[in-house]
Amino acid sequence: MYRILLSAGVAMTMVACSPSGPESRDVSDADTRYQDTLLEQLIDAQPGDVIEIPAGIYHFDRSLTLNVDGVTLRGAGMDETVLNFQGQIAGAEGLLVTANDFTLEHLAIEDTSGDGLKVNGGRNIIIRGVRVEWTGGYSTDNGAYGLYPVQTENVLIEDSVAIGASDAGIYVGQSRNVTVRNNRAEFNVAGIEVENTIRADVYGNTATDNTGGILVFNMPNLPQPGYHTRVYDNDVFANNTENFGHAGTPVASIPAGSGIVINSNDQVEIFNNRLSDNRTANIIISSLQSTDYADSATQSDFDPYPETIWIHGNQYDGGGQNPDGVELTALKVMMFGLTGALPDILFDGYVDEAKFVDGALPDALRICVDDPVEVLNADGPNGFSSPRVQTEMFQCAHDGLEPASLSFLD
Numbered sequence: 001m002y003r004i005l006l007s008a009g010v011a012m013t014m015v016a017c018s019p020s021g022p023e024s025r026d027v028s029d030a031d032t033r034y035q036d037t038l039l040e041q042l043i044d045a046q047p048g049d050v051i052e053i054p055a056g057i058y059h060f061d062r063s064l065t066l067n068v069d070g071v072t073l074r075g076a077g078m079d080e081t082v083l084n085f086q087g088q089i090a091g092a093e094g095l096l097v098t099a100n101d102f103t104l105e106h107l108a109i110e111d112t113s114g115d116g117l118k119v120n121g122g123r124n125i126i127i128r129g130v131r132v133e134w135t136g137g138y139s140t141d142n143g144a145y146g147l148y149p150v151q152t153e154n155v156l157i158e159d160s161v162a163i164g165a166s167d168a169g170i171y172v173g174q175s176r177n178v179t180v181r182n183n184r185a186e187f188n189v190a191g192i193e194v195e196n197t198i199r200a201d202v203y204g205n206t207a208t209d210n211t212g213g214i215l216v217f218n219m220p221n222l223p224q225p226g227y228h229t230r231v232y233d234n235d236v237f238a239n240n241t242e243n244f245g246h247a248g249t250p251v252a253s254i255p256a257g258s259g260i261v262i263n264s265n266d267q268v269e270i271f272n273n274r275l276s277d278n279r280t281a282n283i284i285i286s287s288l289q290s291t292d293y294a295d296s297a298t299q300s301d302f303d304p305y306p307e308t309i310w311i312h313g314n315q316y317d318g319g320g321q322n323p324d325g326v327e328l329t330a331l332k333v334m335m336f337g338l339t340g341a342l343p344d345i346l347f348d349g350y351v352d353e354a355k356f357v358d359g360a361l362p363d364a365l366r367i368c369v370d371d372p373v374e375v376l377n378a379d380g381p382n383g384f385s386s387p388r389v390q391t392e393m394f395q396c397a398h399d400g401l402e403p404a405s406l407s408f409l410d
Contacts, residue, residue: 030059030084038064045071053107055080063091069100075107078131078161086111086135092143093118094132097125105129111136112143116165119149124408127157134164138187140244142166146188150174154408158182166244167251168193169210172200174224179404180205189245189254190215196226201404206235212251212258213239213278218265219250220288220302227266230401236260237276243324253292255280255324262306264288269310269401276317280324281342285309285367287350290380305352307361310398312370316344331378331387343374343389350380368396 035058041051047070055076060083066073073095075081085094092114095104100123108131109116116132119125132146146162146169149155155178162169162185169188172178178200184207185191191207193215194200207213213236218226236259245252254261257279262268263286275282288304320342323332332342351361369375369391377390 030057030082032059034058035060035062042066047071047101050074053081053083057082057084060085060094061087061089063088063093064095065091065097066095066102067098069102071099071101072103072105073107074103074105077106078108078129081107082110083107084110085113088113096120097122100124102126103128107131108133110134114143115145115148116143116162117147118145119152119155121151122149123153125149125152125155126409127155127160129159131161132163132165132169133161136164138164138166138241138244140166140246144168144246144249145171146185147171148173149178153177154405155179156181156406156409161185162191163187165189166246167249168215171195172197174222175200177404177408179406185210185213187241189243189251191239193217193251194226194229195219196222196224198224198226198228199402199404200226200229202229202231203233208235208238209241210239211241211243211245211256212254212261213237214260215251215254215263216261216265216268217250217263218303220299220304222299225266225303227268228401229265229267230269230271230403231260232269232271232273234273236273236278236282238278240277240279250291255328257281257319257322257324258284259319260284262286262309263291264302264304265306266303267308267401268306269312269398271311271313271400273314274317275314275344276319278319279322280320280328281346282316282319282344283311283314284346286348287380289350290348303352305350306367307352307365308398309367310400311345311368312397314371316371316373319344327384331384335376335387335389343376344371345369345373345375345394347375347377347394348380349377349382349384363396364398366396366398367394368398369394370397 094109094112103126105128134142144167165188168190169185173195182204186209191210259278259282
């Protein structure tokens with residue numbers, strides 16, 4: 001992904017299980033008979049149905065699908081009701097939903113060949129107390145996404161767990177009005193990712209042992225740009241797992257040790273988070289120009305610049321001492337010495353000069369930082385030739401963003 005500022009090396013084809021990661025589950029005693037029962041219930045479902053799945057470990061060899069509005073699928077708990085797809089032979093997702101007013105709660109989806117749960121195009125989606133996990137440890141062979149609502153509206157993901165995704169553990173893309181709260185993401189390439197989404201709140205989450213903790217991205221060549229995201233009151237620490245994403249995907253070269261990453265997104269407020277021990281940088285702010293996919297962007301009106309960014313009230317501890325990749329390591333040694341560390345906030349330096357007024361961005365578009373930390377401008381527009389600490393340049397403030405709405409729960 002990021003050529004120089006965020007160079008993480010070549011993603012591995014297969015990454016062995018981390019010694020501290022999840023252990024593989026023995027499903028030899030899983031119930032294989034329940035598959036037909038649940039498939040029939042999903043096919044026959046009517047609006048308003050609540051499908052209860054009792055406690056137990058159930059094995060599935062094919063995807064489950066639901067396309068009926070107004071259905072709730074409920075287990076007995078994320079460690080009690082387990083839908084295991086180890087050795088899946090048909091379909092990619094564990095569960096694919098194309099419906100509105102859908103609730104999934106209190107169960108686990110394990111070892112799918114592709115995404116764990118994908119919700120495509122629905123409104124009023126609740127995902128609560130769901131664990132998606134690849135139990136053999138993190139690997140490029142794992143499915144890309146754990147919890148994956150895309151092109152949705154009014155989404156709540158809460159009290160859930162995502163482990164081992166080869167792209168993003170919890171991902172919300174091309175959606176509107178999203179709340180992601182009180183979840184845990186670990187041993188994914190991206191722990192939590194909000195992409196091309198309008199009005200999202202990400203709070204109360206724990207992101208650790210991922211390659212990157214929390215990502216707020218805009219990608220080109222998609223019908224909807226994202227903006228207006230609040231990331232607050234999260235614990236984002238020790239996201240230092242090697243990058244095991246598929247080569248050529250946007251997340252494949254996120255440097256190990258990235259806490260919160262903003263790329264090409266506008267109106268992002270990051271506040272009251274606890275960031276620590278992310279070995280490249282606790283916060284990274286970058287533009288399309290720093291990415292490997294910049295040359296493939298064909299959308300003429302795509303705005304690649306991160307603007308109206310407001311970082312304040314966060315706590316920092318450690319990080320930056322062992323950045324990922326040769327270029328970032330050299331940058332650290334050149335500027336801060338062998339025993340030094342990159343600053344807590346790393347900015348690639350790209351700004352839209354076409355929007356300048358009197359030689360500078362208007363105040364409303366600036367990147368503002370009101371935290372007692374340094375900001376390193378890596379000087380991307382000049383080939384990263386003159387990186388410099390410019391903390392004072394970013395001392396400004398914006399009005400706080402309005403929260404996402406949970407009125408659809410009423």
